[in-house]
Amino acid sequence: MIPWNDIETKWRAKWSQSKEFEIEPDSRTKKFITVAYPYPNSPQHIGHGRTYTLADVHARFLRMNGYNTLFPMGFHYTGTPILGMAKRVQEGDKELIENFEKLYHVPPDTIKEFVEPVKIADYFHEEIKQGMIEMGYSIDWRREFTTIDPVYKKFIEWQFRKLKSLNFVVQGSHPVGWCPKDQNPVSQHDTLGDVEPDFTEYILVKFHLDDVIIPTATLRPETIFGVTNLWINPNIKYKKIKVDNETWIVSPECAYKLEFLNKSITVISEVSGSELVGKTVSILDKKVPMFPASFVESQTGTGIVMSVPAHAPFDYQALVDYQKQNSSTIQPIPIIKTEGFGEIPAKEIVEKMGITNQDDPRLDEATNEVYSKEFYSGVLRENTGKFAGLKVSEAKDTIKAWLAESKNSDILLELNDGPIRCRCGAECVVKLLNNQWFLNYLDQAWKDKTNQCFEKMSILPNEIRTEFNYVVGWLRQRACARQHGLGTNLPWDQNWIVESLSDSVIYMAYYILAKYVNSRELKADSLSDEFFEFVFYGNGDAKQTAAKCGVQENVLQKIRTDFAYFYPVDARHSGRDLVPNHLTFFVLNHVAIFPEALWPKQIVVNGSVLMDGKKMSKSMGNIIPLRKAIQDYGADPIRLAIIISAELLQDADFNLESVNTIKGKLEAIYEDCVRHKPGMPAKLQSEDNWILGRLDHLIIQTTGAVEKMRLREALHHILFSFESDLQWYLKRVEVKRRTDVSGILHKILAVRVAMLSPFAPHLAEEMWERLGNSGVVSRSAWPVPSNSTDSSSIQSEELLQSTIEDIKNVLKVTKITPQKIVLYTADPWKVKAFGKIAASVVAGQTNIGAIIKDLIANPETENIKKDPDFVKKSVNSILAEPEEMRKIRAELEPINETAVLSSELSALVKKEFGVDMQVFTESDTAKYDPKNKARMARPFKPALYIE
Ligand SMILES: [Zn+2]
Numbered sequence: 001m002i003p004w005n006d007i008e009t010k011w012r013a014k015w016s017q018s019k020e021f022e023i024e025p026d027s028r029t030k031k032f033i034t035v036a037y038p039y040p041n042s043p044q045h046i047g048h049g050r051t052y053t054l055a056d057v058h059a060r061f062l063r064m065n066g067y068n069t070l071f072p073m074g075f076h077y078t079g080t081p082i083l084g085m086a087k088r089v090q091e092g093d094k095e096l097i098e099n100f101e102k103l104y105h106v107p108p109d110t111i112k113e114f115v116e117p118v119k120i121a122d123y124f125h126e127e128i129k130q131g132m133i134e135m136g137y138s139i140d141w142r143r144e145f146t147t148i149d150p151v152y153k154k155f156i157e158w159q160f161r162k163l164k165s166l167n168f169v170v171q172g173s174h175p176v177g178w179c180p181k182d183q184n185p186v187s188q189h190d191t192l193g194d195v196e197p198d199f200t201e202y203i204l205v206k207f208h209l210d211d212v213i214i215p216t217a218t219l220r221p222e223t224i225f226g227v228t229n230l231w232i233n234p235n236i237k238y239k240k241i242k243v244d245n246e247t248w249i250v251s252p253e254c255a256y257k258l259e260f261l262n263k264s265i266t267v268i269s270e271v272s273g274s275e276l277v278g279k280t281v282s283i284l285d286k287k288v289p290m291f292p293a294s295f296v297e298s299q300t301g302t303g304i305v306m307s308v309p310a311h312a313p314f315d316y317q318a319l320v321d322y323q324k325q326n327s328s329t330i331q332p333i334p335i336i337k338t339e340g341f342g343e344i345p346a347k348e349i350v351e352k353m354g355i356t357n358q359d360d361p362r363l364d365e366a367t368n369e370v371y372s373k374e375f376y377s378g379v380l381r382e383n384t385g386k387f388a389g390l391k392v393s394e395a396k397d398t399i400k401a402w403l404a405e406s407k408n409s410d411i412l413l414e415l416n417d418g419p420i421r422c423r424c425g426a427e428c429v430v431k432l433l434n435n436q437w438f439l440n441y442l443d444q445a446w447k448d449k450t451n452q453c454f455e456k457m458s459i460l461p462n463e464i465r466t467e468f469n470y471v472v473g474w475l476r477q478r479a480c481a482r483q484h485g486l487g488t489n490l491p492w493d494q495n496w497i498v499e500s501l502s503d504s505v506i507y508m509a510y511y512i513l514a515k516y517v518n519s520r521e522l523k524a525d526s527l528s529d530e531f532f533e534f535v536f537y538g539n540g541d542a543k544q545t546a547a548k549c550g551v552q553e554n555v556l557q558k559i560r561t562d563f564a565y566f567y568p569v570d571a572r573h574s575g576r577d578l579v580p581n582h583l584t585f586f587v588l589n590h591v592a593i594f595p596e597a598l599w600p601k602q603i604v605v606n607g608s609v610l611m612d613g614k615k616m617s618k619s620m621g622n623i624i625p626l627r628k629a630i631q632d633y634g635a636d637p638i639r640l641a642i643i644i645s646a647e648l649l650q651d652a653d654f655n656l657e658s659v660n661t662i663k664g665k666l667e668a669i670y671e672d673c674v675r676h677k678p679g680m681p682a683k684l685q686s687e688d689n690w691i692l693g694r695l696d697h698l699i700i701q702t703t704g705a706v707e708k709m710r711l712r713e714a715l716h717h718i719l720f721s722f723e724s725d726l727q728w729y730l731k732r733v734e735v736k737r738r739t740d741v742s743g744i745l746h747k748i749l750a751v752r753v754a755m756l757s758p759f760a761p762h763l764a765e766e767m768w769e770r771l772g773n774s775g776v777v778s779r780s781a782w783p784v785p786s787n788s789t790d791s792s793s794i795q796s797e798e799l800l801q802s803t804i805e806d807i808k809n810v811l812k813v814t815k816i817t818p819q820k821i822v823l824y825t826a827d828p829w830k831v832k833a834f835g836k837i838a839a840s841v842v843a844g845q846t847n848i849g850a851i852i853k854d855l856i857a858n859p860e861t862e863n864i865k866k867d868p869d870f871v872k873k874s875v876n877s878i879l880a881e882p883e884e885m886r887k888i889r890a891e892l893e894p895i896n897e898t899a900v901l902s903s904e905l906s907a908l909v910k911k912e913f914g915v916d917m918q919v920f921t922e923s924d925t926a927k928y929d930p931k932n933k934a935r936m937a938r939p940f941k942p943a944l945y946i947e
Helices: 004-017 046-064 081-090 094-103 108-113 117-134 150-165 221-226 252-259 313-325 345-352 363-377 382-387 392-405 444-456 462-474 507-518 529-537 542-549 553-566 576-593 626-633 635-644 656-672 686-707 711-721 723-735 742-756 761-770 791-814 828-842 848-857 859-866 869-879 883-891 897-913
Strands: 030-035 068-070 169-179 199-209 212-218 229-232 237-243 246-250 265-272 280-283 286-292 304-307 336-338 378-380 409-415 429-440 458-460 477-479 493-498 571-575 602-606 609-611 652-654 820-825 916-921 943-946
Touching: 004 117, 004 626, 004 635, 004 761, 030 046, 030 507, 030 553, 046 068, 046 571, 046 602, 046 609, 046 626, 046 635, 081 094, 081 117, 094 108, 108 117, 117 626, 150 169, 150 507, 150 529, 150 576, 169 477, 199 221, 199 392, 212 304, 212 409, 221 336, 221 382, 221 392, 229 313, 237 252, 246 252, 252 265, 252 409, 252 429, 286 304, 286 313, 304 313, 313 345, 313 363, 336 363, 345 363, 363 378, 363 392, 378 392, 382 392, 392 409, 409 429, 444 462, 444 576, 458 462, 462 576, 507 529, 507 553, 529 542, 529 553, 542 553, 571 576, 576 602, 626 635, 635 652, 635 656, 635 711, 635 761, 652 656, 656 711, 656 742, 656 761, 686 711, 686 723, 686 742, 686 791, 711 723, 711 742, 723 791, 723 897, 742 761, 791 883, 791 897, 791 943, 820 897, 828 848, 828 859, 828 869, 828 883, 848 859, 848 869, 869 883, 897 916
Parallel strands: 030 068, 030 571, 212 246, 229 286, 458 602, 571 602, 609 652, 820 916
Antiparallel strands: 169 429, 199 212, 199 280, 199 409, 229 304, 237 246, 237 265, 280 286, 336 378, 429 477, 820 943
8 A cells, every 4th residue: 555645745845845846047948837826715626626737747747858847826816706705704604604614624713704805715725725735736836926915916907007008998888797786797707607697689679559668679670570469478467667768568577687777767567468468569650469478488588579470480389379269360471581491481490390389399499490591591572671682691780770760679688598696696687887997809900919829829629729719709898897806906996996807817927026026025015017017028227117116126137037038828727617718818918918929829728527427516515625635545646537537628537436446556556666676688688679669659659648738648658558568578578587677677667657757746756766766756857769669579579479369369269279389481472572562551552453463573572473362461461550560561671480489489388378389481391281271371470270
């Protein structure tokens, strides 16, 4: 058993003592690896560990490859969730307090202090930091900060003044997701289930019932020409309300939503839906009746629906249902002509799908199909007046504007995929916010520059690139300030606080400053924008800037040098949920604020972590706090279990079984590390050359995988796929009774341990020490191939392996107990022909006829006439081999098979099958060949006879 916790404590202490990860500029090329910093409102669980672990493996790998690699960490205090928690503690919220006690094991005295938001943040900050240290992350802790530190606030003020001077911060009335209880805009971080609140703009078409307005919400204003009636739900109690100077009838939910859209609402009375049924409303020059329908929902739109049965499957089916019970002569009015559809598209699709009533859920699917076909290829018919002939895609906005101008419409904004709940529990709405400060992500020039950056950037995995392009495309203006929460005040308007997805976009630059803040060489007091302009752009005079900002001139120069050395960011790691917000904003703000040379180089995105195949959540009760897991299983097994279960974008599945498998595997390698001593044998034998070649191969494969952050694959190479090669080698040396291979096994272990060290850093150090190394493995060089590959030993080991396999297979099929095994090797002309065939295949020629023709033309290989089947079999066996092996076959001198088999295989056969073995060449006149098998011999495929 490995004493995991002892080993981990020992090596963490050593790293910390030798300041292993405190990184300063030097003559080497730098790499700057960052991860989205944590929000400290709870301790981290295993799921959080994934992104940080991936980034740490990345940083450690780069470091071993000779890069001066900085990996820092900060803590994001900004925002309202912690404020909300503090409020709930003040109110004595039982559930929350119980979570603190039972789930997070916070001492009761500490919970009492949680009435103060900063105390909550500070507590979990320390908790998370300890977890990160215990996980062995190679973080330079001298650069730690929180987003409410005074210098950080100065930095954010500078960022915002900068953005404002570039006209990227604008003020105006704009819709935002909103928590009515907190009176604050909400974004993904503020909602239960981390949903980004996005919304849809509906057109309210105003029908008139005498002097009362009956508004209906639609996404298709052009269909106003096809309206035949309205649908009212007789069971809804509607509200008659005063909206500014008009009287409207809408559902209670709609009346509530309208309050947030800059309208003054007073309720006059209640109107039952059944009272409205049968009445006639008018719009433009049309008069239409109101009919009852059950599909109409109170919480969607206004609770009243405009019916366009020719083009809306719901409306069509509701009309059919209505006409079954009632006499009505209403007919659908087709107003759009679309290729592929007949006169009445809605009727067509409802009948095709066999839908027979309006509560059929497939009506959604039918609706989507009609809408999208009509939108992209529909044209308005003659009965749409001056809009006739317009494409639907163009008509939409034209008719929307025309309705608005003639005061026949208004706007309703509604959250998509509702209900969305704030973390405080309240249901969110869309609010039109006045005088709100926005980042104008709608700016086309800004978007263009951002796309330019994305184009040049490496994105891992690359398949997620299109998601970024899509996000940049649809981004609109985004509220960047709140009226509550922790954070930095807008420098020009103290009533606002910069919100959390806006003060976390260029902070990677701040890590450079944070070191000097922590050493007290940099203070907030008289820091002004000149300081940041000097550090980030090299603008201004050092002496004057230093004097003005209260910084020593040499310190100022050092900060500038550090920044110039470490920036730009070489890799940004984050979870996939941050693609549509943080990661995109990070790029947007970098291209806005920094010159192109300082734009980020790479984004690495990972999926989430499941627990035994299930999503982790408090309600499932399957959250394991990270620090608890480290105590129970050790940090390294957790790191490996998270990494080995999935490639980047997939969800990783954490389970105990894989932790135990990994522990077992690591224990075996660990035990081996004391057995072997360095030092190569005096003369390398065939199997030595072969295993060293395989080791090169392992290094190349593993390195390639880590470079692409295909860490699951890399780990498989290191831990598992080398095992069968090693087993073969051990079998060979055992049969030969060799005692001089310790040094080779030591070398193999050293390579595997070194490659393991970014993944399992603590244990790898211990193994490295056990192997007799004096320095730390964290600082050792990543293994490189020794190019000791000796192709003739590759060919001979492959020959031995495949011949053993062949014998095993024959014995399995024939069920013989062997008395004697005889092998026949191919004649020299076959060997010549085989080499030529291999060369043809490598050159891309696999046409059997053409190859035969070439071979016959050559006197050395003209014998092929006698055995044309030989070519086909050879081509197939060459194609079955990996590409590198084909090349070896084509380019190299063939080995003397008879010699290899006689000298190397006999002992193996004796050990494996307990019998003697004889080897003859195919045309040996004295050969023992009672069954005439010898003629079947092919190169690398000796013929076989078993008695
Ligand atoms: Zn709320």
